[in-house]
Amino acid sequence: LNFIRWQVFGVDDGDLSKCHNTDNDNRYLARLASESGKPLPKIFACCGRQDGCYNAEKEDLQYFTTLPNPFDVVFFNSDGIHYFDFWDRWLEVFIQWLPIRPRKNEVFG
Structure with a gap:
């Protein structure tokens, strides 16, 4: 993967502060969702300890x-x-975690 992390967020000069309070800011989006009062999705996350993220x-x-x-x-x-x-x-592990269960009348081969 030959990219610099900030390029993923559309920042040309490496200044990630330009992402604050935009659709590229995970915390901003989470805060908006939380404040909406609507039901929130469950989050499954896994990350390697040697991952730069x-x-x-x-x-x-x-x-x-x-x-x-x-x-x-x-x-x-x-x-x-x-x-x-x-x-x-x-x-x-993720697939098993998903809240998807077959319906009673479904038959799987």
Whole structure:
């Protein structure tokens, strides 16, 4: 992956403060959702401890749980980096976590 993190958020000069209170600011979006009073989605998150985003991920998720109308956050971590082999290991855990159950009349082969 040949990009610099701030480029993902549409910032050309590396000044991430330009993202504050925009649609590229996870905390801003979480705060708006919390203040809306509407039901909030549950959040499943997993991150490798060697991932460059690990600390920011933990901080954001902690913030989400401290809002007046907090998010229900499930966070897993293990050794790994921001890459497919890490995500592949956690995909089955995520699928099992999803609140999707077959209907009684459905038959699966």
